[in-house]
Amino acid sequence: MPELPAPADLALSGLPGIAAVERDIGISKDTLRVWERRYGFPAPLRDAAGERVYPAEQVQRLRLLKRLLDSGHRPGRVVPAEIDLLALLALPPEPPVAGAKQANSSSSVAAEELERYLDLLRAHDVEGLRRALSQALLRMGLGPCVMNLMAPLTTQVGACWMRGELEIFEEHIYTESLQQVLRQAVQAIPQLALAERPRVLLTTLVGEPHGLGLLMVEAMLTLEGCQCLSLGVQTPVDELPRAAAAHRADIVALSFSGYLSAAVVQRGLTDLRLQLDPAIELWAGGRASTLQRRAGMPGVSCIIELAEVASAVARWRAGQIDGIPQAVTDAA
Numbered sequence: 001m002p003e004l005p006a007p008a009d010l011a012l013s014g015l016p017g018i019a020a021v022e023r024d025i026g027i028s029k030d031t032l033r034v035w036e037r038r039y040g041f042p043a044p045l046r047d048a049a050g051e052r053v054y055p056a057e058q059v060q061r062l063r064l065l066k067r068l069l070d071s072g073h074r075p076g077r078v079v080p081a082e083i084d085l086l087a088l089l090a091l092p093p094e095p096p097v098a099g100a101k102q103a104n105s106s107s108s109v110a111a112e113e114l115e116r117y118l119d120l121l122r123a124h125d126v127e128g129l130r131r132a133l134s135q136a137l138l139r140m141g142l143g144p145c146v147m148n149l150m151a152p153l154t155t156q157v158g159a160c161w162m163r164g165e166l167e168i169f170e171e172h173i174y175t176e177s178l179q180q181v182l183r184q185a186v187q188a189i190p191q192l193a194l195a196e197r198p199r200v201l202l203t204t205l206v207g208e209p210h211g212l213g214l215l216m217v218e219a220m221l222t223l224e225g226c227q228c229l230s231l232g233v234q235t236p237v238d239e240l241p242r243a244a245a246a247h248r249a250d251i252v253a254l255s256f257s258g259y260l261s262a263a264v265v266q267r268g269l270t271d272l273r274l275q276l277d278p279a280i281e282l283w284a285g286g287r288a289s290t291l292q293r294r295a296g297m298p299g300v301s302c303i304i305e306l307a308e309v310a311s312a313v314a315r316w317r318a319g320q321i322d323g324i325p326q327a328v329t330d331a332a
Helices: 006-014 017-026 029-039 056-070 083-090 111-122 127-140 140-162 168-187 212-225 235-247 263-275 308-323 326-331
Strands: 199-203 226-230 251-254 282-286 300-303
Touching: 017 029, 017 056, 056 083, 111 127, 111 140, 111 168, 127 140, 127 168, 140 168, 140 212, 140 308, 168 212, 199 212, 199 235, 212 226, 212 251, 212 282, 212 308, 235 263, 251 263, 263 282, 300 308
Parallel strands: 199 226, 199 251, 251 282, 282 300
Antiparallel strands: none
């Protein structure tokens, strides 16, 4: 009769290994091993085969570390820190005090309203979540809904997942639900409302798997009358110049969620700018720390907030009237 596995082995069998942590969180196996030796964290257990496996509390802490590193924190300061301090560092900034200047303050959705959508997600009421999102879109209009509800709600869902308050499958359900509602809204915009230009090619770089920001930007561009073509996520840099030429794109727009490191973002944008036709503008938006500085990347227009999309489109059209493509002046 074969020997049954020990209870301890059964307990370890369901824990993620180092490859799963690398894939799901985005911290390389080499980095995890270096941290283990240098800082004593993570401190993986070993399964029956002697392979590293990571308990849930360590996975949660690694998620926090990934977010903080992408925000510019140094490994030597945050990797050895306790999880309570990491959670405090990862909290979004406090809202301004009453009376302080705040963009869209009269239209922004209150935290209590965001919590209502999170409650539907936690209750696994998928239809209720989609219905609530659709009703909000009809009530608020596409542009205000994207900026004042969908964007902050997506940030809140990401923060809850990072703190371990949502499961991965719940975050995926939210993403699919929002994509469905938003895609239907974009497709419902009458074609007669679309101008001929600019023609915008949208995607993310390889290694950036998050496409919600991309879809929100597409919605805002479509409202401005742009002709948009989304390639989805993770398009190789070498493919983009050919795609832009084939579809006669005026602008290539990339979205960054903060998943990629600052060095990878900067290198990808620099390589793409060198390969693109100088007359094609390169736009980059999102939460990547290197974009927040808006410097160091000649020929790249950094669009941090969704509210900036309208003015960026207006600037492009004004440049065409003046006969000076902005990409050319930026790259000079």
